[in-house]
Amino acid sequence: MNEFVERKVELQWHEPKRSYDVVIVGGGGHGLATAYYLATRHGITNIAVLESRYIGAGNSGRNTTIIRSNYGIPEAVRFYQRSIELYQHLEAETDRWMMHQRKGLLWIAHTEAGVRAERARAEVNTAFGARTEFVTPSQIREICPQVDLTGGGIWPVLGASYHLDGATARHDRVVWALAEGAMRRGVHVHQRTPVTGLLIDGDRVIGVETERGPIAAGLVVSAVGGHVTALAAMAGVRLPIRTHPLQAFVTNHYALAFDQMVASSNLLFYVSQTARGEMLIGAEIDRQPGYSYQSGYHFLQSCSFRALTLLPFLRDLRILRQWTGVCDMSPDYSPVMGETGVPGFYLTTGWGTWGFKAIPAGGEQMAELIATGRTPQLIAPFSLNRFAQDRTMADRGSAGTH
Ligand SMILES: Cc1cc2nc3c(=O)[nH]c(=O)nc-3n(C[C@H](O)[C@H](O)[C@H](O)COP(=O)(O)OP(=O)(O)OC[C@H]3O[C@@H](n4cnc5c(N)ncnc54)[C@H](O)[C@@H]3O)c2cc1C
Structure with a gap:
């Protein structure tokens, strides 16, 4: 088998519903992995992933595909090591060849x-x-x-x-395998659906405004890569990104x-x-x-x-x-995952130049947070409030070149 042998992917596309339990904004690796792990580990499938362009159009389809866990601080080594382990089994789990090597x-x-x-x-x-x-x-x-x-x-x-x-893995295969795995279990992925605003009731985010109309949500998750400051600002969240x-x-x-x-x-x-x-x-x-x-x-x-x-x-x-x-x-070169202080609005960001390798662990941990309402130990150090509480996670091992 070589790179050019393709399997036809049978996917079912839908019109957006008026409401979902979870709306994930951004069809990159982190948004799709969160949906995938919600569906496969927690049975939560009333989910929409809204992507402004096409699956993997952002950094998840543009990176240099390096996967590693040789970070500089214990919290990061543990987190990325978890991702390495998940990557090692992801091909078998999804039954999709990602050219993981x-x-x-x-x-x-x-x-x-x-x-x-x-x-x-x-x-x-x-x-x-x-x-x-x-x-x-x-x-x-x-x-x-x-x-x-x-x-x-x-x-x-x-x-x-x-x-x-x-290790390395082919980036577009990773995002499509996750999308397919989530969609097969009932998750809706809507391409060409930019989120243009957030629906807010009091202090709570209750949905999103899209070019295809409003969509209500029990929870909105931002996974929009480099566009995060614009989306977070719609919820009144100012980020150090x-x-x-x-x-x-x-x-x-x-x-x-x-x-x-x-x-x-x-x-x-x-x-x-x-x-x-x-x-x-x-x-x-x-x-x-x-x-x-x-x-x-x-x-x-x-x-x-x-x-x-x-x-x-x-x-x-x-x-x-x-x-x-x-x-x-992010200012400390570590990710930012979890609650934002605004009810109904979570984010996964700060992936900078190092977030491809984190896709499985990031998705798995965000899914656990969403499903249980409790922040898993593995990502607790990477919460947004660390900046206000003066416990930044400065990591010189995060980028490949510094
Ligand atoms: C050149 C390059 C090399 C890299 N090399 C590596 C590497 O070797 N190893 C590594 O681990 N990491 C690497 N990275 C970093 C890695 O690619 C990213 O950290 C990771 O892909 C981030 O994934 P994501 O899902 O958070 O964001 P993205 O993949 O960027 O996905 C965000 C998605 O949100 C969509 N979106 C944005 N705004 C909206 C909106 N308003 N409504 C709906 N959708 C929206 C975008 O279209 C995009 O598809 C590299 C990055 C680049 C650019």
Whole structure:
């Protein structure tokens, strides 16, 4: 079986009803996973997922598909490790091939401070259940022979943390499998249905306004990615979120196997190989906040230059495609999940540049909160009120490039 063998998906589409128990705004990974786990784990199916464009049109269909749990703080390691475990069984559970592949991730250090940081990452990962070990330059050479250990004579490779459970999965297959799994159980997914306002009664959110008419809801969940501040403002919720563009690109295919993923905090890039053989390369967010999906030459130029410093074989390849998403960045680089202080209105946001890997655990935990009314232990540290209560979850391990 290869990537191009497709199974015909038989899905039933509906006209929106006037009312649902739960309305989830946003048909990306987090919105769909929340619906999927509500349906499969809690039997709650009177749900609508409202998507302004098409399933996966946002960041869930634009990311570089890296799945890992090698974060920098215990709360995050535990949470992302749960997501890794769910991903490992998601293909069997949904009976859909997501091209999930365990690859291992080398996170390279070029300075003494970097070595200390990667050693610390390995320690905290091991202590809280993620499989990460520190490796020397000669071990790096064995794991990934393409790495230039001199770092182009500028950024010598001094060591790396090696995260054994680092994996990738095909992003559009993940979102469609979740959508299909939820829809088969009775969840309604409405594409091309932008939410334009919230229905409010007193201090409570009681539904949404859409271009197809109002829809009442027992509970409204915001899962709108980079557009969260606009939606939350409709409920009077001010969020500490900034939206920044994030770009990525792929080259033409590289004939040799590049089996693992490589990231460098100093060179600010990360790379993996797709199933088609293309080299998939990403970097940090654009500094300037914005909602633009415009890709730029400057990003290509600077990111390629940095990538070539460590992986000189890339110079023989050609850039095929470039694209951009808009990321909901939280100030502590950790997600924000749960209640908002406004009755009837929950959110899942702050997924920034790292939320693809979190899709199963984020959906599972949000579903539990919605079904039981109690915040699960795993996501309690990531509540919105942490900012008011001065318990931020600053995590330098969250983005691949810092
Ligand atoms: C270039 C790039 C590379 C990345 N690489 C990685 C990676 O390697 N690993 C990783 O873990 N993460 C990565 N990420 C981050 C990851 O993609 C996101 O954090 C994740 O997909 C967020 O999912 P989501 O469901 O919250 O948001 P989205 O997937 O953005 O979904 C939100 C949806 O809401 C819809 N919407 C918005 N407003 C409305 C409205 N008013 N009404 C109805 N619908 C609305 C949008 O159309 C969209 O489909 C990357 C992101 C980008 C852009």
